[in-house]
Amino acid sequence: MSACLDITNLSAVLANGQRVLRSVSLSLQPGEVRALVGESGAGKTMIGKAVLGVLPSSVRIVEGNMSLEGEDLGRLQPRARRTLIGARTALIPQDPLTALNPSRRIGPQMTDRLVRILGWNGDKADKRVRQLLDEVQIRDPDRVLKSYPHELSGGMRQRVLIAAAFAAEPRLIVADEPTTALDVTVQKQILRLIADLQREHGTAILFVTHDLGVVAKISQKVSVLYAGKVVEEADTARLFEAPLHPYTRALMAATPRYTDPFASLKPVDETVLAGLAAEIAAADQTWRHLHG
Amino acid sequence: MDEARIVRRGLGPRLWLAGGWLLLVLLAAIFAPLVAPQDPLAQDLMLERLPPFWLDGAEPGYWLGTDSLGRDLLSRLIFGGRIAFIVAFAAAIAACLVGSTLGLIAGYFGGWADRIISRIVDIWMAFPPVLFAILLVAVLGTGLSSVILAIAIIDWTRFCRVIRAEAMGQARMDYVENARIAGYGRIGIMLREVLPNVLPSIVALLSLEMGIAVIVEAILSFVNLSISTDDPTWGGIIAEGRLSIHQAWWVLVFPLVTLILTVLSFSQFGEALKTRFDPVLR
């Protein structure tokens, strides 16, 4: 059985030649929840955008392959690639406000997409949307469907986006820090919802987060990213028991525990950072050597 | 929520006053032959420089008085409104279509499309607009259609600049990216997702532009570059009024007031419509 998502040796550079992704390899089995952790600026969002085909124009892929369910994205014509990505993937974004069109009502925004992606008629799409709104525990679908995005709370908007993401039954969802912009009280509910729908629908999720607490709750496997390089990949349980890479260990030490929330957070150790810098430099050296 | 309600209440009278005045002038212009009390071109030297109705020496049926050729001022203003509104609508819509389309393309697509369009706008804006208009009319020849064309040719940049900036902001929003992921084509996204979000600004600019077109037409008439001198135009009446300011101030003052009220109403109406149109402000 082919992997749901297979990324091999993906490297990307900015216009000034700086590498933002450094030979990233990552493979998700169907139905797997993979956490992608790393501090801000590590390139987590870039990986998600690369998979979804929406990298900013200033970022260029210079090596590597990506395939969705065995189909090599690089081999497809742009139109076919768009269609494939549209049908098989979805995004649960970080900011639920700007991810909805402010001047269109929720209903048409959600149904349009089903009509477009699955070729359904309006009635069938409407039924499906209502079913999904029910699954994300929206109890007054009529009001929500008639609302404009700004008329809903942040938590409601994120529920709508989760429903929209699952509605077309994608095989892979990229969830890019889906709870970061929300109130702490809402974060837990949203996380639970995503986990429940994931189990129900069997969708693979690439779950981007900088929060190891979230990782522990939701994922089976973890990839730890630093400066665009995957420094460790492991089963979630194994990672928490015995983190191998010094950076992972430092990251864990820097995460607050519920048992001791007032303990001061340890910043990542200088020697660890020096080691990482050397590792990145060595990787870049090899890369330059290979690619002139 | 409260804020939105305050905004709405504050806008109510503005919308109605401005809209009411525009509707009044528009209806009078459309039904000019029916509502004008006199023939706007009929000269009568027995009736020259009659004052408006509340002053001594006024004649019934000549409410706002007459000019130095004895023509009824109110009738001339009403017929002048026809030309003002034809120019306002035609020129503003033409400028809007060209400018908004180019602005939307430049802002949404960016890249070389944006570079080319922005360059053209820069070059265009280097010309002082009124001189540009006079030059254009001199080249195109006087007449209603060349006045309309001249205004559209000059003022599309106003739409282009504003809509480009707005479309650029919208293009960066996540909902546009989300539509890309879902597989929508670029042009589809531009029209379906981005356009509705810049529409309130287009509407406001369109109304503002109508006011500007009224002024430009008046200026062109004032310098005798608009349509044939027979048909009354607001600018033409102002020009005549200026010559007889000491004998008949009303020939200058009434068209000026009409012009200013109309231009202000267009801009206020546009602003009010914008907030009505915008789901976030509404």
Ligand SMILES: Nc1ncnc2c1ncn2[C@@H]1O[C@H](COP(=O)(O)OP(=O)(O)O)[C@@H](O)[C@H]1O
């Ligand atoms: N639009 C962009 N153009 C160029 N560089 C970008 C852009 N967005 C982000 N970057 C850079 O790419 C790197 C990775 O960013 P990102 O993937 O957003 O990090 P993360 O999601 O892990 O916080 C950062 O160094 C950031 O500065």
Ligand SMILES: [Mg+2]
């Ligand atoms: Mg990010």
